[in-house]
Amino acid sequence: MSSDRHPTLSWFAKATHRTPRLLALLLICVAIHWPQHAAADEKPADSPQRLNVLMIAVDDLRPELACYGATHIHSPNIDRLARSGIQFNHAYCQVAVCGASRASLLSGCRPETTDCWDFKTPLRSKMPDVLTLPQHFKNNGYETCFLGKVYHSRNDDASSWTLKAERWAPSDPKKGKGYVATPMNKRVQHPTIKNLKHGPATENGGDVPDDAYTDGHNAQRAVKLIERFADHDKPFFLAVGFVKPHLPFNAPGKYWDLYDRDQIQIPPRVDIVDSVPYGRSTWGELKNYPDIPRNVDTLDDETTKRLIHGYYAAVSYTDAQVGKLIDALEQTGQRDNTVIVLWGDHGWYVGDYGDWCKHTNYEVATRVPMIFSAPQISADHQTNALAEFVDIYPTLCQLTGMAVPEHCQGESLTPVLSDPNRNGKAAAFSQYRRNKPGVGSVLGTSIRTERFRYTEWRRVKGGQLEDIELIDFQTDPEATRNVAAQPQYQSFLPTLQKLCAQSKTGVPL
Known part of the structure; x- marks a missing residue:
């Protein structure tokens, strides 16, 4: 068994909780190379100091963030998360579509193994017996819970969660809407648009609170969960999935106000020369919105800027929700005992090469933001090592002292976490x-x-x-x-x- 296929030492979590970061970093280096083996379904260790996990999934988030060099983006909370850990500058998803990407990440398997290629195919319909990431934590004594969009389908992998969020943090039917300022159309049959959307592709919600929209309400509920976990006797694995900046680009007005539309730059629209014609994006769901023209190859400048403005506003809105989760960990005293990993499920075209959405194998669609922050990771680092989503599963196992299941097809990133300057995988x-x-x-x-x-x-x-x-x-x-x-x-x-x-x-x- 290779060095990335064993658990860390049994005293690892306790030591990292009580020692300074420098010593904790030394401990992880020792643990990575310790010749130890364990079964994937081993009994949970009896240690109240075991590290919690907060996994934050963000839909359609491209690495256009201030911490990635995009200084025009207002993303202070994701930026401070990056400063507290390690930011991967060259991380890639396995499939540039949300359902398939998440199935791969949460199973630890590549798409030719999962056989999930779209957003319609549940992981369990193809791999009913695979040991998923939350299931592995459940089997090792963790309380496991999710809120929002983690898998594409809320019902996929239902047996892997020990706690329903509704139990500790009930939803409020008066909050968490998709549109708040736009009268929604009834879904009707359209002669050319099969999946006509209820409302426009963007909405400036005006003077409404964050929880008027779904992600803000879910952030509010996630804070309640984190507060309850502080007094719980089990470590937790909490997955929170934010939908924005997925279409429609809807957000309260204060996030729109962060950007001046006149200053927004339209990306170059030149297509890749001599590329295969079927390799381009087909604009995905964008053309299903009633305010988007369908029979055009390129959107006009006004529509392009409106959409980019909406995307930026939605990014900043989600960034604010991420901040609330980090604040809750800090205020409950759990920040120093929690591993945080944030990822965007794939990239997204905002008019790059004249394209929109994702659905390609190109750099814009496959490159993703990915950030790890944990007690045993030195703060304020970036790495150019190549990384993939299938690497997240084994990495979280090693950071929390669990065995890496044999079916995992990625590699633990713990060597890079201990030395951000080292070379990663070949591709x-x-x-x-x-x-x-x-x-x-x-x-x-x-x-x-x-x-x-x-x-x-x-x-x-x-x-x-x-x-x-x-x-x-x-x-x-x-x-x-x-x-x-x-x-x-x-x-x-x-x-x-x-x-x-x-x-x-x-x-x-």
């Missing part, structure tokens, strides 16, 4: 299924190395290679040219092809 990979005219279903497998993004498109039936794409970030940081056919890159292709083939086996890269 991170993402996949997406599309339809190629005249061929049928094709699977795009994309690997991201330090320099390149290499993508193979193969037929789902038979595996025949249809197309390849190669982006060189060293010479083309904006990712606008496919250079796969250029002579000077032919020497790189064999290594990239080998990495791509390895990634499909489920073996850690």
Whole structure:
């Protein structure tokens, strides 16, 4: 069993709670290399000092945040979380669609193992017996609970949660709406739009409290849960999922007021030269909103700026909710005994290359924000090591002293957490299924190395290679040219092809 497949020492959690950060960092380094084995379903350790886990999932959050260098974004709470731990600058999701991405992360398996490719397929319908992340914590004596959007479906993996949020933090039917200032349309049949939405793609809610919208109300409820956990005799694994900045971009007016629409920059609309035509985003759900034109290739400047303004407002709104959770941990005295991990389930196009939404294998759709903060992690660090969502499961296991189940296909990031300057894995990979005219279903497998993004498109039936794409970030940081056919890159292709083939086996890269 490799060094990332064992639990930390039994005294690890107690020591990290009582020792300074420098000594605690030394302890994790020792624990990572200690030759110890344990079964995934081992009995929970009898220690009141075991670390809690707060996992914060954010829908459609791209790494356009102040802590990632986007100084035009108001994200003070996610920024302070980053300052308290380690920010991953090159983290990638496995599939750029929410349901499949979450199924992969929470199972620890790559999409060709989960066989979840969209938002409609529940994980348990494909892997009924897989030991999921919350289930593993439940089996090890944790109180497990979720609020908001963690899996795409609220009913997926229901047996893995020991506590229903409604029990300790009941919802208020007068709060937590989707729209608060816009009369919603009744859902009616439309001649060309199959899934016509009830309201517009954006809403400035005006002078309303945060809890008028769903995420604000759920943050309020999550605070109540954290307060109850402070007096509870079990460690907790709490997953809180915020929907914004997912469409529609709705938020109270004070978050819209943080941005001047006239100062918003429209991204370059040039498409990737010589890219495969079916590799582009099809704008996903955006064109299902009644205020968005459908028969256009590019949105006009006014609509583009309105949407970007709404996205920014929704990001800042969610950032404020994240702050409430951190404040609750601090005020209840649990901050120094809790691992926090924050992630956005995939990237999102806000007019980049003229595209919207996600649904591609390109950098914008697959690169994600990911931040770890824990007592045993040195504060205020960034790392350029490549990381993937399948790495979160084994990492949380090691940080809390549990065995890493054998089915996990990622690698623990604890070596990087102890040394942010060390090299990570050779490549991170993402996949997406599309339809190629005249061929049928094709699977795009994309690997991201330090320099390149290499993508193979193969037929789902038979595996025949249809197309390849190669982006060189060293010479083309904006990712606008496919250079796969250029002579000077032919020497790189064999290594990239080998990495791509390895990634499909489920073996850690």
